[in-house]
Amino acid sequence: MSSLELAAIRTRDIAQAAWAINPEIIVLCHGGPIAFPEDAAYVIKEAKVQGVVGASSMERLPVEKPLMEATKAFKDIPIG
16 A cells, blocks of 8 residues: 555545534645645545645645756856
8 A cells, every 4th residue: 555545544534533523624635645736636536635735745846856957957067
């Protein structure tokens, strides 16, 4: 079982416990292996929660690779 599958199961279990107390509670997923939109979509679908709280998955992860590539391109410019 992948960590994403486990996250979906745990999120579902937490959501069900919350809804047992108050069916009006809005449950969101966040963190761990939820790093990209497809990860969030999977957990939301499997856990049947209402959404995702984004942090590094929205602000840091999407720019890491292009930033590293741009930095390497600058580093590779011949000087002198």
